[in-house]
Amino acid sequence: MSEPSAVDGASQHDELAAIWSVVATIQHTQRHELAEEFIALFLPDATWVTGGGRRLIGRHEIAEFTRRVLPGSMSELSVTYEVVHTVFVRPDVAVVSVRQRYLSRDGEPLVGETEGRPTYVMAKDSAGDWKLAAGQNTGVQDD
Numbered sequence: 001m002s003e004p005s006a007v008d009g010a011s012q013h014d015e016l017a018a019i020w021s022v023v024a025t026i027q028h029t030q031r032h033e034l035a036e037e038f039i040a041l042f043l044p045d046a047t048w049v050t051g052g053g054r055r056l057i058g059r060h061e062i063a064e065f066t067r068r069v070l071p072g073s074m075s076e077l078s079v080t081y082e083v084v085h086t087v088f089v090r091p092d093v094a095v096v097s098v099r100q101r102y103l104s105r106d107g108e109p110l111v112g113e114t115e116g117r118p119t120y121v122m123a124k125d126s127a128g129d130w131k132l133a134a135g136q137n138t139g140v141q142d143d
Contacts, residue, residue, distance in 0.1 A: 012088070015130075019094055019122060020083050022130050027081040035070045039063045043123060043131045051116060051137040077110070078103040081118075092124040093133075100137075115140050 022041060029038035039062060042048070048056045056062045085097040100116030103109055121134040 011091075015088070015091075015094070016086060018130050019086060019096055022122065022132070023081050023083050023096065023098060023120075027079065030070070030079050030081075031074055033070050033072070033074050035063075035066045038070065039066055041132050043125060043133050046132050047134045048132070049136045051139055076105065078105055078107060094122045094130075096120040096122055 025041060026038065028034070029041070039059060042059045042062055044059050045057075046059060046062060048062050050056065050065070054065070056065050080099075080101045080103065082099040082101075083096060084099050087095045089095060096119070098116075098118045098120065100118055101109065102115075117138045117140050119136045119138070120132055122130045123133040125131050
């Protein structure tokens with residue numbers, strides 16, 4: 001006998017759409033180097049591990065880092081984010097696996113560029129909005 005999922009039926013569709021919207025916003029903020037909008041996606045006590053392996057604890061550290069590295073980072077690149085799997089741990093907590101691909105400004109895949117495989121833990125805030133509680137960015141050379 002299988003366990004019931006943390007989110008069932010029509011509500012799962014709505015929750016997935018809301019989570020995908022957050023991932024789309026991550027993509028938008030990265031592509032357009034919008035540091036403040038990116039920072040706003042995090043819970044105050046979030047943990048974020050960068051693609052380079054740097055651990056940032058709390059929105060304050062995430063903000064300091066983001067404001068320093070995001071501006072100018074997409075001058076020669078573009079990026080796409082695709083949700084590939086979501087698991088609801090509870091109705092208000094989800095683990096989201098993402099495929100992150102770097103492209104040229106013309107939208108062509110970059111030869112030899114690492115693909116990212118971020119994992120996000122998302123949780124609803126007090127207003128019921130999905131936010132990033134934790135994230136781990138992992139680069140993968142080949143699958």
